[in-house]
Amino acid sequence: MDCCPECKNNKSDLSLLEPVFKELADEKGSLIAILQQAQEIYGYLPTDVLRCIADRTGIKPAKVYGTATFYTQFRFKPVGKYLIMLCQGTACHVNGADMVLDAISSELGIGDGDTTEDGLFSIKCVACLGCCSLSPVMMINEETYGTLTPTKAVQIIRDIKESEANGGAAQ
Amino acid sequence: MSKMKIVIGQGSCGIAAGAAKVYDALDNAIKAGKLDADLSITGCIGMCYLEPIADVFTEEKGAVVKRTYVQLNGSDAADVFALIQKGDFENEAVKKYEISEEDENNLKSQTRVALRNCGNIDPENIDAYIATGGYEALKKVVSGMTQDEVIDVIKVSGLAGRGGAGFPTWFKWNAAKSSPGDEKYLICNADEGDPGAFMDRAVIEGDPHTLIEGMLIGAYAIGAKEAIVYVRAEYPLAIIRLKNAIKQANERGYLGDNIMGSNFSCKMRIKAGAGAFVCGEETALIESLEGQRGMPRLKPPFPAASGYFQKPSNINNVETFANVAWIINNGGEAFAAMGTQDSKGTKVFALTGKINKGGLVEIPMGSTLRDVIYGIGGGIRENKKFKAVQMGGPSGGCIPADLLDTVIDYKKLSATGAIMGSGGMVVMDESTCMVDMARFFLDFTAKESCGKCAHCRLGTKRMLEILERIVNGEGKDGDIELLEELCVSIKDGALCGLGQTAPNPVLTTLKYFRHEYEAHIYEHKCPAGQCRSLVTYTIDADKCKGCTLCARQCPVQAISGSVKNPHVIDTEKCIKCGKCIANCKFGAISVN
Numbered sequence: 001m002d003c004c005p006e007c008k009n010n011k012s013d014l015s016l017l018e019p020v021f022k023e024l025a026d027e028k029g030s031l032i033a034i035l036q037q038a039q040e041i042y043g044y045l046p047t048d049v050l051r052c053i054a055d056r057t058g059i060k061p062a063k064v065y066g067t068a069t070f071y072t073q074f075r076f077k078p079v080g081k082y083l084i085m086l087c088q089g090t091a092c093h094v095n096g097a098d099m100v101l102d103a104i105s106s107e108l109g110i111g112d113g114d115t116t117e118d119g120l121f122s123i124k125c126v127a128c129l130g131c132c133s134l135s136p137v138m139m140i141n142e143e144t145y146g147t148l149t150p151t152k153a154v155q156i157i158r159d160i161k162e163s164e165a166n167g168g169a170a171q
Numbered sequence: 172m173s174k175m176k177i178v179i180g181q182g183s184c185g186i187a188a189g190a191a192k193v194y195d196a197l198d199n200a201i202k203a204g205k206l207d208a209d210l211s212i213t214g215c216i217g218m219c220y221l222e223p224i225a226d227v228f229t230e231e232k233g234a235v236v237k238r239t240y241v242q243l244n245g246s247d248a249a250d251v252f253a254l255i256q257k258g259d260f261e262n263e264a265v266k267k268y269e270i271s272e273e274d275e276n277n278l279k280s281q282t283r284v285a286l287r288n289c290g291n292i293d294p295e296n297i298d299a300y301i302a303t304g305g306y307e308a309l310k311k312v313v314s315g316m317t318q319d320e321v322i323d324v325i326k327v328s329g330l331a332g333r334g335g336a337g338f339p340t341w342f343k344w345n346a347a348k349s350s351p352g353d354e355k356y357l358i359c360n361a362d363e364g365d366p367g368a369f370m371d372r373a374v375i376e377g378d379p380h381t382l383i384e385g386m387l388i389g390a391y392a393i394g395a396k397e398a399i400v401y402v403r404a405e406y407p408l409a410i411i412r413l414k415n416a417i418k419q420a421n422e423r424g425y426l427g428d429n430i431m432g433s434n435f436s437c438k439m440r441i442k443a444g445a446g447a448f449v450c451g452e453e454t455a456l457i458e459s460l461e462g463q464r465g466m467p468r469l470k471p472p473f474p475a476a477s478g479y480f481q482k483p484s485n486i487n488n489v490e491t492f493a494n495v496a497w498i499i500n501n502g503g504e505a506f507a508a509m510g511t512q513d514s515k516g517t518k519v520f521a522l523t524g525k526i527n528k529g530g531l532v533e534i535p536m537g538s539t540l541r542d543v544i545y546g547i548g549g550g551i552r553e554n555k556k557f558k559a560v561q562m563g564g565p566s567g568g569c570i571p572a573d574l575l576d577t578v579i580d581y582k583k584l585s586a587t588g589a590i591m592g593s594g595g596m597v598v599m600d601e602s603t604c605m606v607d608m609a610r611f612f613l614d615f616t617a618k619e620s621c622g623k624c625a626h627c628r629l630g631t632k633r634m635l636e637i638l639e640r641i642v643n644g645e646g647k648d649g650d651i652e653l654l655e656e657l658c659v660s661i662k663d664g665a666l667c668g669l670g671q672t673a674p675n676p677v678l679t680t681l682k683y684f685r686h687e688y689e690a691h692i693y694e695h696k697c698p699a700g701q702c703r704s705l706v707t708y709t710i711d712a713d714k715c716k717g718c719t720l721c722a723r724q725c726p727v728q729a730i731s732g733s734v735k736n737p738h739v740i741d742t743e744k745c746i747k748c749g750k751c752i753a754n755c756k757f758g759a760i761s762v763n
Contacts, residue, residue: 028461028480029462029463029480030462031462032442032445032462033442033443035445036443036445066464067462067463067464070464070465071445071446071465072445072446073404073444088366088615089366089367090366090524090561090564090595090597090611090612091366091367091523091524091529091597092366093366093611094524094525094597094599094603094608095524095525099748099749099753102748103750126405127366127405127448128364128365128366128367128368128369128405130363130406131183131184131187131369132184132219132367132368132369132529132595132597133184133219133521133522133523133529133530134188134222135523135524142407144183144187145187146184149753150749150750150753151753151754
């Protein structure tokens with residue numbers, strides 16, 4: 001059921017969605033929960049997955065896509081191994097979050113929403129993470145780093161790069 | 172108790188500050204036999220600036236003594252606590268981590284209702300909650316009070332919506348109760364999207380059972396058999412702890428069928444938000460719960476008449492619910508005894524920004540902003556001058572220094588042009604540009620506008636464009652007037668609270684800091700020295716030691732000079748990234 005070149009290139013293993021449908025497909029108003037679980041499985045929402053969700057829930061594809069694009073949590077491109085979420089809350093802004101973004105961007109050579117060519121890092125500016133007293137803050141995968149300065153943030157990235165180069169996945 | 176007890180604060184912010192590492196270090200020491208203690212966790216006590224924090228309980232001469240240690244380190248925690256265990260409290264290695272008297276008093280000077288258990292009990296253990304009298308209020312309600320009696324107590328208390336609008340809680344409950352129909356829903360709004368606010372996160376992470384109990388009492392009052400908590404996805408730890416708490420409450424019969432042997436049955440579930448600020452608006456939240464795009468509905472009908480799947484629904488904020496069990500236990504009068512004529516009880520604030528002692532504070536209504544910022548908050552960082560405090564996030568405004576004695580009260584704060592809001596209090600000093608602050612919030616609302624109303628969708632975008640050109644030094648004569656005109660029409664033309672309040676950050680900064688706008692537009696200057704396009708960096712030749720660090724750090728090679736001789740910045744090349752200032756050890760570089 002390929003509707004466009006992008007669909008053709010998507011070859012997601014749709015069987016992974018079965019348990020999700022079993023739990024949620026018939027529940028009223030469960031579309032967002034299904035999308036969340038799908039993103040959990042694939043790391044993002046590929047087009048063929050969205051189409052499959054539309055088929056199985058009986059919701060029109062345009063509506064599934066429209067709902068997914070409304071919420072900032074959903075991604076439509078794969079992200080890097082390390083997702084850097086940089087907080088854009090008021091406290092972080094007042095304490096220099098934009099300097100931190102500049103520093104990380106120039107270190108990695110990518111901007112907000114992009115992924116490095118080696119697939120290692122993605123940068124995403126996000127809404128307040130709620131750790132305001134440690135501002136500016138960023139979250140890399142599950143770990144939160146606070147009271148950042150441009151130098152400190154770059155050092156954290158370099159440390160991860162180094163541990164990756166040494167074959168270790170530890171942060 | 173003979174064994175030493177160690178309790179480590181493990182809220183999200185504590186963990187980010189290293190509390191999990193401290194916990195692991197102590198846990199390992201206990202397992203290795205180097206330390207003999209019971210280790211447990213608690214939520215956020217609110218003194219975020221002192222994290223990681225541990226309370227130590229020891230038995231001395233038959234009495235339990237509590238000592239608090241702050242700003243701990245995973246690297247030496249095991250050694251420090253080994254010394255504490257030996258009773259070597261005066262050892263310098265231990266003493267340096269002891270909480271200061273001032274900080275201890277800071278905590279004691281607060282009045283804690285919503286946060287009464289946060290930082291004191293283990294949020295993952297229902298027995299810890301029950302030991303503080305938890306679920307007694309629910310028992311009282313289901314075993315002997317009518318729906319109207321419960322609503323009456325809340326009415327007497329004067330409790331108003333803590334999400335920001337300050338609408339009387341009893342009124343909403345009564346409306347939902349009076350709506351015809353058997354199928355009703357009670358919803359908790361935990362979509363705390365205001366940047367700079369984290370009160371609700373702290374309550375859910377630190378005392379989830381308080382929320383559950385408050386919600387169940389609300390569900391009983393309105394006649395709901397199902398309760399839903401809408402939590403934002405950015406709060407993973409809150410979701411985990413709440414899930415765990417719901418499971419425990421189900422197992423103990425506080426949730427489910429025939430709660431505590433009564434005729435009242437109620438189930439509860441969590442719905443994780445997916446990142447949309449507008450979903451804090453109650454009708455948008457309902458749309459989102461139904462699996463739709465979170466776009467606000469026309470009111471009326473109000474949710475009390477037609478809400479979740481067109482059924483009568485009642486929505487309250489986390490902090491509102493966190494007060495309910497306390498009110499039932501202590502009586503509405505006790506709650507109403509705190510506060511002012513118009514605003515009763517206490518309010519939790521998240522104090523952040525350029526403040527010395529950032530964190531969570533809970534104070535009675537009627538305190539002044541000065542009490543919070545200079546009292547509990549310990550004043551401004553680096554002794555700089557206080558400029559303004561931003562309250563109410565993107566819907567609120569900036570209150571200037573000469574209004575520091577404003578009383579915290581819904582009406583008094585609204586009179587300044589700001590709002591009480593959900594409790595975010597971001598403090599700004601002389602180095603914060605107020606035009607940039609307005610730009611920051613308009614950038615936020617323009618991105619978060621759902622797109623339904625043209626005034627909000629297009630108006631916020633146009634306002635943002637004007638503000639962007641002002642901070643970039645390209646402001647034009649007439650821009651201020653154009654902003655004012657847009658403010659009025661967006662307020663009038665938007666359907667929901669997001670749009671109606673979006674101009675507030677601009678209106679308040681224009682009201683109190685108009686001269687800053689004018690300086691940007693007419694003099695091409697940023698008085699705060701923050702707007703990059705309008706500042707120049709210079710090196711003070713007297714202070715510069717010629718260490719060359721700035722020249723080496725400069726990404727565009729705009730700094731020149733030889734070793735041990737004063738350096739110079741080429742303003743043509745300079746991109747104003749601030750790297751030189753951040754790295755100069757002699758304070759030789761200034762921004763004008």
